[in-house]
Amino acid sequence: MKALATYALFWIILFNNHICLKSEEHNFRIKLDEFSVKYKLRDLIDNIDFRIVHLNNRSYVNGEMMLKSDVKDILMHTAMDFWKSSNKKKLKLYDGRLDACQFLRTAHRNGMFNIYVKSFRKHTNANLACPLKMNYSYTLRNWHMDEKDLPPFVPFGTFRTITEYFTQERLALRIVTQGKVIANK
Template sequence: MTTLLWILWFFTINQITSSERSFRVKLTEFSVKYKDTSVVRNAGFRITELNNRSYVNGELSFKSDVPEIDMRTTMDFWKHNNTKRKFKLYDVRVDACLFLRTVHRNSLFNIYVKSFKKHTNANLVCPLKKNFNYTLNNWFMEENDLPVFIPLGTFRTISEYFLLKRKLGLRIETYGQIYPYP
């Protein structure tokens, strides 16, 4: 009987994790502003739309090696049909280099970074290299990597990266929505 329960549990979990999601994540804005021109050479990103999906493409390069990065990131969420009430999903400040090495310890951030790493041309570890063109190709949030039950609504993330001498180097704002998808 116990074996039968384990088999049923396995197939139930497998069905939940592999089932198609009834929502889609759409990015409506992805803006990157670089503040410290003594370190950041260029940062250019754009969103493209294709087959009911939004993709982010772009590139980033530095004028010098970047051995340490502090990051402050926040995410706000507004439920569908409720634009007045905002939920703060997270607001954290972390050592980004340590974060990239240990991201597997936080499941929410692990989903994001795992998705991001699939679409970059380099292993994102510190130090970031000078004169290297870090490229992001057709990045999107894969819905099957996310939990099955996600509320519909809109979101905003703001990530600020403090580079050499703790000076603000980059600011990335992302706006998007989670909407029903057949």
């Protein structure tokens, strides 16, 4: 669920800034190099463990999280940098704050967000809605970016996201994701 907003925003920004060009086939794939989750509220989070698995030329994220209490409000601060392979110049794609619960309620209204919500629903055991429930094992299995769901061309390069989740004005989670858009061989 946490990666959902990060990746959705990444692709929305790419499309809105007209970085993508039209092509007839998907000549790229998404490779994740890092997906690290650090939790700060030991009184809120009972267990959390997410890992990347590389299998059959694809990156998958697997993991689980269990909370010690219900979470009714989640604010998110997320930022993403992208370095195009062609010039290595750093682009700040976004840096914003939003209500994560509202995002989950309204994602279906936007075509791009809907792609990510559907993707996560295929790979999670949870209803992606607030409040998050205590003593429930939120599990993500074999989640990956399916390039078929994205426009035919995305520029090659490297990306890094830093996403922080707050509840009751306290930092709960920090997720760092690094990866690449590379040629599909």
